[in-house]
Structures are given as structure tokens and as C-alpha cells.
Amino acid sequence: MPSGKVRWFDAKRGFGFITSDDGEDVFLPASALPASVTTVRKGSKVEFSMVTGRKGPQALDVQLVGPTASIIRATRPEPDDMAAIVEDLIKLLDSAGGKLRRHHYPSEAESRKLAALLRAVADDFDVES
Incomplete structure (x- = not known):
């Protein structure tokens, strides 16, 4: 076969x-x-x-035959690289949080960029079953 x-x-x-x-x-x-x-x-x-x-x-x-291949696992960044990405994302979220505490949303461009980054990082964390 x-x-x-x-x-x-x-x-x-x-x-x-x-x-x-x-x-x-x-x-x-x-x-x-x-x-x-x-x-x-x-x-x-x-x-x-x-x-x-x-x-x-x-x-x-x-x-x-066998387990299904996981594209996410094959393309996932190394843990050290991911740690740096998460730390940078935390800084961006902290900045956005400061603006929100002052009763102002980030600009539309900043909001779109932050949303895109959050989605990309979430995709890297996602695990297929």
C-alpha cells in the first residue's frame, strides 16, 4: 500500500x-x-x-498513520525568544494601561498594532490537540 x-x-x-x-x-x-x-x-x-x-x-x-502533524509546534519560537517577545509585549500593554488610567484610549494606530501583536503572540502560545 x-x-x-x-x-x-x-x-x-x-x-x-x-x-x-x-x-x-x-x-x-x-x-x-x-x-x-x-x-x-x-x-x-x-x-x-x-x-x-x-x-x-x-x-x-x-x-x-500516526499522530497528525502540528504546524504550530513546528514553527513555534524558542522559549528564550518567546520570553523576550512577552517582555516587550508587557511594556506595550503597560503603556496602554497608563493611557487608560488617564481616561484616554490609545490612538487607533496604536490600538490596531497592539491588537495584531496580541493575536500573533496568542497564536504562538496556542497548542493544537
Whole structure:
């Protein structure tokens, strides 16, 4: 049974591609996934049956092998780097807090920048199950 890794998968469009262990790109339709699975992550290891369709190889009866790959864990900053980021964020939040204590919101540009930074740091802390 061929195996490989999911190159990408778009649940909204209902398809994606697998890169087989021999380097071949294989079309992955949503209908080939197990009944309880609606999407797969990039990098997930899979085993599959394969047929040759009009446009090339197509996966059938896909089975997930092992744990699902975590993109967040793979791209997460080192703890020392994250500590510096958090310390800088605390300084920015302290500054915003001082303005709020004086009954003034930060400017719109400052607010947007702070909100974007908070979201980015939250994404780095987020852990997928």
C-alpha cells in the first residue's frame, strides 16, 4: 500500500494533494478520507490505495498513520525568544494601561498594532490537540 504525506488539503474546496514516498503527487479528494474525518493537516502521514484517473494518480481509501502533524509546534519560537517577545509585549500593554488610567484610549494606530501583536503572540502560545 503506498504511503506519503499530505502536501495540502482544502476542506472548503474538497480536495488536496499527497506527496507519495516516491515523490509522486497524488490527487486527494475529500471522498477518499475516512468517514469520521473531514479534513487533514499538511504534513500528516497517510497510507492509501491509488488509481489512475483522467488527470493522473488519485488516492482512494486514505488511512491516517500516526499522530497528525502540528504546524504550530513546528514553527513555534524558542522559549528564550518567546520570553523576550512577552517582555516587550508587557511594556506595550503597560503603556496602554497608563493611557487608560488617564481616561484616554490609545490612538487607533496604536490600538490596531497592539491588537495584531496580541493575536500573533496568542497564536504562538496556542497548542493544537
